[in-house]
Amino acid sequence: MEAFPDNCAVIVKKTWLFISPFGLAAALSGAIFVERGTKNNMDVLQKVVDNIHKKKCRVWFFPEGTRKLSGKNIHVEEPMLPFKMGAFNIAVLAQIPVVPVVFSSQDKFFSYADKMFKPGRIVASILPPISTSSLTLEDVPRLTDKVRTMMIEEFKRISE
Numbered sequence: 001m002e003a004f005p006d007n008c009a010v011i012v013k014k015t016w017l018f019i020s021p022f023g024l025a026a027a028l029s030g031a032i033f034v035e036r037g038t039k040n041n042m043d044v045l046q047k048v049v050d051n052i053h054k055k056k057c058r059v060w061f062f063p064e065g066t067r068k069l070s071g072k073n074i075h076v077e078e079p080m081l082p083f084k085m086g087a088f089n090i091a092v093l094a095q096i097p098v099v100p101v102v103f104s105s106q107d108k109f110f111s112y113a114d115k116m117f118k119p120g121r122i123v124a125s126i127l128p129p130i131s132t133s134s135l136t137l138e139d140v141p142r143l144t145d146k147v148r149t150m151m152i153e154e155f156k157r158i159s160e
Helices: 014-018 022-028 041-055 086-094 137-158
Strands: 008-013 032-034 058-060 101-103 124-126
Touching: 008 014, 008 041, 008 086, 014 022, 014 032, 032 041, 041 086, 086 137, 101 137, 124 137
Parallel strands: 008 032, 008 058
Antiparallel strands: 101 124
16 A cells, blocks of 8 residues: 555445455555445445545546456457446546556566566556546546547557
8 A cells, every 4th residue: 555645545346345354454544445236326426426525535446447358368459458437437426537547568577377477677657637627427438438548558658
């Protein structure tokens, strides 16, 4: 958690709360837990937005979720999976900017097949904030695609 900016929280599925020791560490670090798969997703989103405003915190999202492209026999043309829209829904509802953070490929120093690291370097790139102040939930698919496209372009640039 030392790598997080001050007053920054991670959004975590509530089921992770019960997975020790990660759940305890997440709770102690100020994570915001969400109940996924509920009947009314808007209520869940609004609770997260209220929590963000109440804590006056920044939020760290992983728009691909816990899914990964890496693994056996995976051949894709793009380095990122399609983004889930929850983070973008929250940003629009909370009227907070999206600040994309991109990490370069780890392929040069991590072998998925052998599950082994070797010395290497990873580059982090923080892109300019994208305002959501004039956006509505109808704009979320376009916002999501725009951010993903920007992040893929940056990923390719810094991974060369």
